[in-house]
Amino acid sequence: MNATENKDVSLAPLSPLPRLLLAYAPPDLRAWHQLCWLLDQRLAAVVKRGGDPTIAAIRLAWWDAVLVEQDAGKGGGEPLVEQWRAIAPEGSGARAERLIDGWRMLASPDPMGADELAAYAAARGGGLFSLIAAGSEQDEAVERAGRQWALWDLAGHVRDRALAGLALEVARAQGPGAAPSDAALKPLRLAQAVARPDIVAGNVPVGGFSLRHYGRLLLASIRG
Template identity: 40%
Template sequence: MADNDEGPTAVASLLSAYAGRDAARHRLLWTLDARLARLVASTTEPMIGQIRLAWWSDALTDESGVKGRGEPLVDALREAGIAPPTGLSDWLDGWESLIGEPDLVGYAVGRGGGLFRSLAGEDDVPDWLIDAGAVWALWDLSGHVSDVATASQAVAMGRDRLLSGQPHWPRKWRPMRIAYTLACHDIMRGRPAPHGLTLRLYMRLVRTALMAR
């Protein structure tokens, strides 16, 4: 299954489907994450990338609803009542950490932790959920960077951040639990994430979802 250039990745679309009545909200948040990923990937001048990320921050936090009006994703997030999403500042900071000299720790905690907090839709979440998001973000990055050394570093850092014990995942956090479990499978084996939704990853996702009810 190919990724959609205008929406969330194929994996994110499947994860959203397990959010039940929250599926539409999850899909919008994953769409925003995919948009930010493309923004960072296409940035060649750090200052330009920072300006573009600042635009998203300004648009999504504008209480007047004027900034960013007419941008379909901004309008959709506002209509859904999730502008700004919970955890947006950390989320954007995480993506900014990849611009210029990469800061993988800042990226992992910011992007992964901010995204998982946004998906949870709660300001007050346990530290382990942020850590789980960081592990997932490192795994995801390992499947998208062309530099083998960076991919290996991301996997090693993810292994060091794996959760200890078995935290209680609320049922409504099922999509994040599935995402984290998928990441753990590869990270514990020292493997980077596959690039895109392979048949093997799809089957693992379905099995994980059945066990994470």
């Protein structure tokens, strides 16, 4: 995969944790990692707009058409899409479909219980982390890390504290398991290390990434 960075895709929209994690990505894969995180945030923006769920569904369907169905008639001139078409490895469409489905679950007006949260985590978190780790042979570790990170991230951004607490419960029920050990997967390992203490303690990360989490990231990076 030729992952030469496209300067038209800016780092500016990335939230703090993904920006920091990029520093630990292999140089030849950094553009791909960046693109995956940016895609996740673009999909998040669709859902966060709120309003009529039908509008969100239409916007998510557009991403399906471009990334999954590979409709060449759409997305031309969109920097993220152009870079995707330039560097996405084989099989990325199926992984992107899972990621989109995860956000589609959050766009639904239906209430979320433990089963729905587990499905969301498998789709968004598992889809995103497997997308970043394209070609890795550590599927189960990558999937678990993704699920737990997605539930932790959700807990830190929803206004419903009961739902946030339930998300952490669902993450905790999955157990620690083995973290992704491949050197190329260090950013995913670090993301899990940042989230895991909150999951174990049941501490809702109000406001998302904080100085406390930054300290965890630095310590985990030193440990490898």
